Amino acid sequence: MAGSVNKVILIGNVGADPEIRRTQDGRPIANLRIATSETWRDRNSGERREKTEWHTVVVFNEGLCKVVEQYVKKGAKLYIEGQLQTRKWQDQQGQDRYSTEVVLQGFGSTLTMLDGRGEGGGASGRGSAGGGNDYGDDYGAPAPSSSPSRGGGGGSNFSRDLDDDIPF
Amino acid sequence: MAGSVNKVILIGNVGADPEIRRTQDGRPIANLRIATSETWRDRNSGERREKTEWHTVVVFNEGLCKVVEQYVKKGAKLYIEGQLQTRKWQDQQGQDRYSTEVVLQGFGSTLTMLDGRGEGGGASGRGSAGGGNDYGDDYGAPAPSSSPSRGGGGGSNFSRDLDDDIPF
Amino acid sequence: MAGSVNKVILIGNVGADPEIRRTQDGRPIANLRIATSETWRDRNSGERREKTEWHTVVVFNEGLCKVVEQYVKKGAKLYIEGQLQTRKWQDQQGQDRYSTEVVLQGFGSTLTMLDGRGEGGGASGRGSAGGGNDYGDDYGAPAPSSSPSRGGGGGSNFSRDLDDDIPF
Amino acid sequence: MAGSVNKVILIGNVGADPEIRRTQDGRPIANLRIATSETWRDRNSGERREKTEWHTVVVFNEGLCKVVEQYVKKGAKLYIEGQLQTRKWQDQQGQDRYSTEVVLQGFGSTLTMLDGRGEGGGASGRGSAGGGNDYGDDYGAPAPSSSPSRGGGGGSNFSRDLDDDIPF
DNA sequence: TTTT
């Protein structure tokens, strides 16, 4: 479909240290749980109320996974830009189940640390994405804020991620 | 949590005529299924490939529900701005299940028709939201593009929606 | 025009303490300068490079102006959601000049503090916008994160701001 | 600055056929004027009012420039995702002037046609950006919806665009 | 200068 947009923007806090798994062919996948919350004052009682929403974020991009692995800890405040994706799976009873996740994978996906933790000596913006690979040519301090690399090394992660049916 | 953002932006097509239900106290809730899709060219085969993602959109705002009811039909192209929300429910076996939806409810939620269908004589932007109610003071043709009303009549839909545990 | 979107999202740091002015009829207007920056590694030299962009942000909303006045100081990190607006003015030679600003005024505009400074005892999200006025019914600590109020008191700021030709 | 975001999202109509210029070294730059507008009903008079905002959009990305050149005509409805950028220039009196533009250049920039005009036989989403070049490997119908290519041919446009001081 |  021409003219389609699927974008999620979150600013929230990481609920637990991220898990990093690997596909059979060695590519990393990071899983994050991020909380966003709203507070408001109840019209009747005047009490302050809060509602927290938990989001599952899945990072397929190799460069962003490195950032997650090195810098993102429980409690970190992140800016996330990704896409909504619902995947189907079977539970133990063989029933179809669906899980919706915020996926950071291809073009336009970003993860930025907002609380300045873990910065190993240098700031980095998305501009660092200008090279073929955000991190491979980065011999100095790694980048705590970054965008996915594309077209690096043996081909784009993006198209392969869509082609393969990665078991996750 | 101060400093939290939970935002979803979609541009896609409606998969079926919307369903409008009502809560016990008469407020409307509209359900939409929206498809977004990406196409790309496979690196190896050179073939064009496509992946469609389906999103469930739930509209709690009364004014937006009217717009949905009157103008949104199967096939319509929409711009949606809402929030991610996951709700828990029990299946027939009594097991916990979770569904993630794009909710249009409070501040910042928008729904805009992008294909010009169904426009009953007048355009309307989000500026129409300046009044106490987007539609109540709209003596002419209703607005196919709009933002939620707030503070109208007997209280904010928003806080009541969050307070009540609406069975949907 | 039906189907129009004009949205700016910034995360950056405030360059100087904000200025608050007032219109003839007493409504506040806050001006902020916000810096965003990108860093990247030069492909040839391998050096890290940085480019900073400065944005002028104008806050018309009364509630958001209070937040700015009380909490936003030089150096604060903010999340801003507003609209692009270009206004025409005459310089001293009588020549037409144009200035483009990020305006926080009506529906969908937000300002959120991301560094936790200035929080006077309670967090507040956009949910607080559910009432007729975000701050007037806020008997406790004011909210450092908020969305514009609408429809409060003597009418909507939004429509009046658009109707009036405020000299700013 | 770690943790910086500079994003503009527009949906609007193109006011005139785009202009395409070239830098000394042959790279294309497209200029677009895009109108967004809001309509609302005046609180007092009840009249419908409209305000149109004009945006200058500058496309540096080579692939997106091709799309603009081939498909974007006066009147087209576009979705644009870019960055705010203010550049300084001197007028004929030697005075400093500033122009703020929405720049489509590097990571995260997108241009999508929303009205289906000009589509030469095949849809293309941002997924097409998975390859080294969005258009170079596209021997079939060109893509009316696309994302910038990166890392194609003799280096990233992005870093060179930032390095060079392109006279535009 | 667009669009509705």
Next chain:
DNA sequence: TTTT
């Protein structure tokens, strides 16, 4: 289940 949409759209191209």
